[in-house]
Amino acid sequence: MPLSEYRQLPWPAAASPDGPARLRHLVTGALRTGRPLALWRAPDAALPQLLVARSLEATYTGLPPALDDRAPAGFAFFPFRDSDHNPALFLPADVRYDLARPEAVAVAPAARELVPNLTAWLALPTPAELAWHYGTQPVPHTASEAEYTDLVRRGVAAIEAREVVKVVSSRAMRRPLPPGFDPLAAFAELSAKYPRAFVSLVSVPGVGTWLGASPEVLAEVTADGQFHTMALAGTQPLVPGSRPQEAIWRQKEIEEQALVARYIVSCFKQLRLREYHETGPRTVAAGQLLHLRTDFEVDLHNVPNAASLGTDMLRLLHPTSAVGGMPKTAALAFLQRHEGYDRAYYSGFLGPVNVEAPGLASLFVNLRCLQLRATEAILYAGTGLTIDSDPAREWQETQMKMQTVGAVLGQ
Numbered sequence: 001m002p003l004s005e006y007r008q009l010p011w012p013a014a015a016s017p018d019g020p021a022r023l024r025h026l027v028t029g030a031l032r033t034g035r036p037l038a039l040w041r042a043p044d045a046a047l048p049q050l051l052v053a054r055s056l057e058a059t060y061t062g063l064p065p066a067l068d069d070r071a072p073a074g075f076a077f078f079p080f081r082d083s084d085h086n087p088a089l090f091l092p093a094d095v096r097y098d099l100a101r102p103e104a105v106a107v108a109p110a111a112r113e114l115v116p117n118l119t120a121w122l123a124l125p126t127p128a129e130l131a132w133h134y135g136t137q138p139v140p141h142t143a144s145e146a147e148y149t150d151l152v153r154r155g156v157a158a159i160e161a162r163e164v165v166k167v168v169s170s171r172a173m174r175r176p177l178p179p180g181f182d183p184l185a186a187f188a189e190l191s192a193k194y195p196r197a198f199v200s201l202v203s204v205p206g207v208g209t210w211l212g213a214s215p216e217v218l219a220e221v222t223a224d225g226q227f228h229t230m231a232l233a234g235t236q237p238l239v240p241g242s243r244p245q246e247a248i249w250r251q252k253e254i255e256e257q258a259l260v261a262r263y264i265v266s267c268f269k270q271l272r273l274r275e276y277h278e279t280g281p282r283t284v285a286a287g288q289l290l291h292l293r294t295d296f297e298v299d300l301h302n303v304p305n306a307a308s309l310g311t312d313m314l315r316l317l318h319p320t321s322a323v324g325g326m327p328k329t330a331a332l333a334f335l336q337r338h339e340g341y342d343r344a345y346y347s348g349f350l351g352p353v354n355v356e357a358p359g360l361a362s363l364f365v366n367l368r369c370l371q372l373r374a375t376e377a378i379l380y381a382g383t384g385l386t387i388d389s390d391p392a393r394e395w396q397e398t399q400m401k402m403q404t405v406g407a408v409l410g411q
């Protein structure tokens, strides 16, 4: 919905002094009134944006979001696997606050009834305590090194037995929160540390609070009418002092990434799309890690099914072979049987749809993320397995990936 249809509530002059203080004030208000919220900082953007949904009920959705300019505006927050425990959510863009326009809060027509209380709230001082929403699901099983390496061995055996070509195993890890841990400060720290990542903080009653810095675009429709997705896979540490372009990749990683690229091409084929532009694979840095990445662009001005292409691709892509495996159904069945924990929103996807302008969408894979509980964080990471995977190395790789978001835990 264009911003012109929103009601602009000017910030009272005497209240919170600057954009970040106002952001904190709005987040506090959303948490106190039990409303879902999403805060994100797009890659390469200077400032974050906040969206608050009018109610939890308004966020439940069935299908993945439609990526077209007539679809509702909001923030998608989808689990790896849709279930009653981890519902697929789409937070309608009812209340918006963009730090690039810090002087006013925008309220959508659908949330008009919030205006009186919100106006009163803007004039109040900010309470010190933020009551973040916590998930109601139990803490997931966290695999020991022995358990994880065993899972990797089983994955390799499934590849050898030709049940799957590739599978991406993953695990969770618990870490205590440092004293005085402040998720908003952690969000700002991740934004500063990873300028090229999609940094997000999502908090939903009953579902929980998730913080992350994702390097992976799942599906994007840009202002100049391009559809963009990427095949991101293969991991090695960035050696301090060296340049990403100098990295040398083993056959294992080259094949692992090529499978993801091939999967994307097969999705285009299913949609009978031949006009796409492919760049790469090239080496890209994501925090302290390097990955191989191929970018795919489709000029939506030049394809017959432009209006539905983004929506159709999103439905085919999730979960991609960078987080599930190949063939998709067999890889997901392997994970269901052997992984031994609930990924919840890790390796799902998230991001704004039609928020900045109708027709603009940026959905990212929810990687390099953690779930916040009252006293601890649960970190998540996975590794793409191929026939050449070494269990000890794959464990190491999950450790490295967890350090991306784990950096804010100060350990």
Ligand SMILES: C=C(O[C@H]1C=CC=C(C(=O)O)[C@@H]1O)C(=O)O
Binding pocket: 168, 170, 216, 232, 233, 234, 235, 291, 321, 322, 323, 367, 368, 380, 381, 382, 383, 384, 385, 401
């Ligand atoms: C599954 C994750 O990363 C994916 C994205 C890039 C590289 C990957 C890899 O090398 O295995 C994974 O496919 C994760 O970060 O948890």
